[in-house]
Amino acid sequence: MADLESLIGTHNPICPAGMGGIAGPDLVAALSEAGALGHLGGIRLPATDLQSWLREVKSKTDKPFAVNLVPPGGGPDGFDAQLEVAIAEKPKAISLYWGDFETTIPKIKAAGITTMVQIGSVAGAKQALEQGADILIAQGIEAGGHVISKTGLLSLLPEVLKLAGSVPVLAAGGLSSAEKIKTVMGMGAAGAWVGTSFIAAEESNAHPIYRQRLIEAGPDDTHHGHFYSYGWPIGTPYRVIKPKIKALRNWKAAGARPGNTDRFAQTVQLYAGQGVGDIQKSEPAQDILRHLATGL
Incomplete structure (x- = not known):
């Protein structure tokens, strides 16, 4: 089984999350140029716009990058159209979330593209492995955005690692400091999947007020809710700051x-x-990446 570096094309174990609408071409290119696997957020983009973004990333960097696709709220053209475009543009990896990917994963792998699947339970990990995922992303309930997990990362991660065997596992959920990332890697994770920290990056597509609210927030300010988020069914769980x-x-x-x-x-x-309290300022993505990688 291939190791993480060969699968994602970079030795940096910090993998930026594919945050829909926020992780655009500028952020992706900046992170890839800095040595990480920049990750384009594809959710809700029409397939033609996704294609434009993929090509824009290619125009800004020749380094490996990935794209994140999520079936719910898949955009006017739908998940299948997005997938077709993504496969045709051949990023280094495609990450998948919130769905059954029995027919999707073989299509991606047949194109020679690494397949990453984010899961939130042991059952989800088992299904993704059976369907052929190259990399698992184990998401704890501490994570921001839509949260498929009901379990804390430190309880979930060891169980997923035992099940995954030689398949690399990235840890996700509240990992907004080098110390926290070292902890999960010490437990056996191959790397960390980080989102909230990069929302504050100068290159992200976040509104300036969004960045400022992250800087002002602490871990007690996050809320696990189940009401309404745009493009998702009522009751889908998420973590936010109010x-x-x-x-x-x-x-x-x-x-x-x-x-x-x-x-x-x-x-x-x-x-x-829940790692939002570690964010102290908005700065270039490469600086955030460097801080997170300290001592790794």
């Missing part, structure tokens, strides 16, 4: 982008993991 002023709270969960109004960015429940 506005501090209750009167301003928007009942939606989302990731605010530059095209959103300031009021939306100020009032919406914003996706963020």
